[in-house]
Each structure stands twice: as structure tokens, then as C-alpha cells.
Amino acid sequence: MKVPAAGETLGAEEVARLRAGMALQMDHYGGGRLPFVCLQAKGLVQHMAALEGPDAGRVVEVLDASGGYASACLGAGHPRMQEALRDGLERTGYVTDELGSLERTLLLEGLFGPQGLWADRFPGSAYHASGRNSGSEGLELALRLVLESNFDRRRMAPKPERAERRTILAFEGAWHGWTQGLVSLLNRRHYRLGIPLPPVEGPAGLDVQFLPFGEFEHLETFFAEHGRKLAGVFVEPIQGDAGILVPPAGYLRRLAALCREHEVLLVADEVLTFAKTGRFFGMTDAEGPIPTDITVIGKSLGMGVVSTSMVIARRELSVRSSGAVSTSDLRPLTSAVLRSGIQYLSGEGLVERTGPLGEQLRAQLRKDVAQAFPEVFQEVRGLGYMNGIELTERAAGNLGKLRARLLDAGIFVEFMAGAGRRSRGLRYLFPAMRIAPPLIAGEADLQEMVARIQRGVRTFVESGS
Known part of the structure; x- marks a missing residue:
């Protein structure tokens, strides 16, 4: 299969083939898998296509802020x-x-x-x-x-x-x-x-x-x-x-x-x-x-x-x-x-630089994401390139829609379950967006990730989700 460039569209037969291939893999998410497929990747950039909805087959360029369950520290094809x-x-x-x-x-x-x-x-x-x-x-x-x-x-x-x-x-x-x-x-x-x-x-x-x-x-x-x-x-x-x-x-x-x-x-x-x-x-x-x-x-x-x-x-x-x-x-x-x-x-020195760059990233996340959208997020936490933004109760009930809006904005992040109900009178902890990019991500990459997160969240809020 020839992979189209970002902005182009796969044919109906190709979309059907990719849907069928996804169905062959056991679904560990109870029907909650994201209806997207990665076609190719290099460094921090992945080319993905939607498999459902009016934009099915459209290829988009997605910046990876997850590192594949935080495992791909050198990105793709290093x-x-x-x-x-x-x-x-x-x-x-x-x-x-x-x-x-x-x-x-x-x-x-x-x-x-x-x-x-x-x-x-x-x-x-x-x-x-x-x-x-x-x-x-x-x-x-x-x-x-x-x-x-x-x-x-x-x-x-x-x-x-x-x-x-x-x-x-x-x-x-x-x-x-x-x-x-x-x-x-x-x-x-x-x-x-x-x-x-x-x-x-x-x-x-x-x-x-x-x-x-x-x-x-x-x-x-x-x-x-x-x-x-x-x-x-x-x-x-x-x-x-x-x-x-x-x-x-x-x-x-x-x-x-x-x-x-x-x-x-x-x-x-x-x-x-x-x-x-x-x-x-x-x-x-x-x-x-x-x-x-x-x-x-x-x-x-x-x-x-x-x-x-x-x-x-x-x-x-x-x-x-x-x-x-x-x-x-x-x-x-x-x-x-x-x-x-x-x-x-x-x-x-990729490990050591995650310390100061992580501090900058959290400052941006607090200002441009958490404080800008208090109806969606309530707290930013983290160290180095391990960062989380806890959702509000309302937003936690619409995780699927939020993730789709983020992908539409060209950013892939993962969400953690949260600690939930804790003992000793401690407050309930809701799910959190995890931003754990590959270690090759530099300052400009992190700024672009925050900008895309901000765009995706704004679309999510404006859609009334």
C-alpha cells in the first residue's frame, strides 16, 4: 500500500482493509480503541488516518507526545x-x-x-x-x-x-x-x-x-x-x-x-x-x-x-x-x-536535559492549557518528561471525544486512569492526560506539542463536549 502524503485521502478499499486488519487484533479496551491507524513514522512525527466518520481515510501529520506507552525514547527510525x-x-x-x-x-x-x-x-x-x-x-x-x-x-x-x-x-x-x-x-x-x-x-x-x-x-x-x-x-x-x-x-x-x-x-x-x-x-x-x-x-x-x-x-x-x-x-x-x-x-545528555526542559513544559501546560481551560483540567504534575494534567470530573466522562479532538489537532497523548477513590479521607483522583514525549524532543518540539494540545482542547470545549 502506498502511503499518501498528509492532507491526502486513502481510497475506500484501503480504509476497509485497515479496518479489517484492526479487527483481527484482540481488543483489550472493551470497544474503546481509537479509530485511527498509523501508516508510517519518523522521529516524532506519525502519519495517521481516521478509519471512521466523515474524514475516514484522510491522512494527518501527528506529533507524538506519548512515546508509545512512554517506551520509544528515541522516536521512530533513529x-x-x-x-x-x-x-x-x-x-x-x-x-x-x-x-x-x-x-x-x-x-x-x-x-x-x-x-x-x-x-x-x-x-x-x-x-x-x-x-x-x-x-x-x-x-x-x-x-x-x-x-x-x-x-x-x-x-x-x-x-x-x-x-x-x-x-x-x-x-x-x-x-x-x-x-x-x-x-x-x-x-x-x-x-x-x-x-x-x-x-x-x-x-x-x-x-x-x-x-x-x-x-x-x-x-x-x-x-x-x-x-x-x-x-x-x-x-x-x-x-x-x-x-x-x-x-x-x-x-x-x-x-x-x-x-x-x-x-x-x-x-x-x-x-x-x-x-x-x-x-x-x-x-x-x-x-x-x-x-x-x-x-x-x-x-x-x-x-x-x-x-x-x-x-x-x-x-x-x-x-x-x-x-x-x-x-x-x-x-x-x-x-x-x-x-x-x-x-x-x-x-x-538526553536524560539530564529532561530536567530543565520538563520544568519549562509544565509551566507552559499550567499557563496555556490548565489555566486556560479550567472546565477541563484541574492540576499539572510531573518531573522531567513524565507529566500529567488531571481532568475535571466532567471532562473525565468525555475522554473519547477529547482524544479525538486532540488527534484532529495533530497531537497524540495518552490518558492514565487516576488513583480514583483513596483511603484516609484523601480526595478522589480523576484520570490524567500523560505527556511523556520521546527524549529526542527538544524545546521547540515541546512548545509545538503544547500549542497543538491547546488547539485540540479548545475545539473540544467549543463543541460543547
């Missing part, structure tokens, strides 16, 4: 990734984790070796790493590591001194993935009901408790009352699906200190925050790195080219023999892509 794929296919091979690999060695040595990029946080003498296909699989392995730390593999029974530690602390509104093992870490009925969950009682029981995110008093009280029963804590440095919730200063460091004090494993879910907060890791504050026992990174780690994640854990944490074998554990080609991409991000 030359560095083309080079990495060509080189990797030609020379790296495909051995599994049962054998060593030169490319895997180069990647891990460059990250965790004595002079490694992340050696100050994760020295190879104290940490080791494993690769997985996705963030969900990475968090599944993290959960296994926590549970097996309480297990005596020789006796095949819980360690007597850790037998009471069957509680996991998670946070309201969190999103760690929707595989069966992780559903228990979500406090949302929509994802939990009808899905078999681990039993709470018995030696293999798992009790998950939830707290509102970012509240010091509730955290202190919980550890004082339940610290001796805790096995692990799962936390996002910035809550993504809850609406880009940034914790107050000192909260994450205090959480880490409480975990050390009570001998609790701290798991940082950095699948979304990786490389987007002005630093590679969101578990960082003015004092420097915040210590964790397990850190899971993903999304931008794959540069938008491969779907992958990495679990970085203290060396004493592991699972029973063959219990974590994965077909995809840092295959050589994946390692080549990661190594080349991380070197590029670091060498070009």
Missing part, C-alpha cells in the same frame, strides 16, 4: 538504532543465558563494572541483573525474589526466622502489570475480581496491604504496627497510572530507611520512570541515589526497538535452580540494542 540492529544481526549470535555472551558482557560491564555508568548505585560486587520480555515479567521476577528470600530451599519450607513475613506493602493507585502474580499488588476491583489470587493464610500465603502514596504519617504508623510481618514493599518513584503522582521531598528516602530498619526488601518499579525524570533512576533525591534491594527498569530501556526489561537485585537474592530461566534473558541482539542506546542517551 539512525543509532538502525546501526545497532544491523551490527547486532550480523555478529552477535543468539545464545541463551545458559552460556556467556560477549555482547551481554559488554553491556553489563559497561553498566555495573568498576567504571560502569551505574556502578555508583549498583556496583557489580553487590548486584546482579536479569533480563525479561516486559516490565510485567520483570516485576513477576522481583516478586519471586522477595518470596524466595523467606524460603529455605534445602528444607523446601519457610525459614523459621522469616515465617511470619508474608505481607507485601503496595500503594493505592499503583500499576505494576496485569499478569496473574501482579494483580494481587493492585488495589483496583476492576482488575482483581474473578482472577485467582494467592491465599492469605498458610505457610505459602501472601497478604497484600495498601497505603495511599506519599503520606508520611500513614507510612510511619504502618511500619510501627506491621513492620515485623513485612517481606517486601513495591513502590513506583512516581506513580504513573495513578496520574503522575510525585511524592513529597524525603518520602522515598524515609521509606528506604524504614525498610532497612525492619529488614524488609524494597522493590523499586522504575519501568516507567527509567530515564524520564532528569536522571536514569527516579529513586534519587538531593542527597543522591536512594538504596533499593531490587530495581526493575523497562519501557525506554528498549529504545522503542525491542520489548525488554531488566531486574537489578542484590547478589544474595536469587531463585531456586532453573526457577527463573527465560528465553529472552538479555539475548545478544537485545544487549546490543540496549548498549548502543544507553551510550547514546548518556553521550548526548
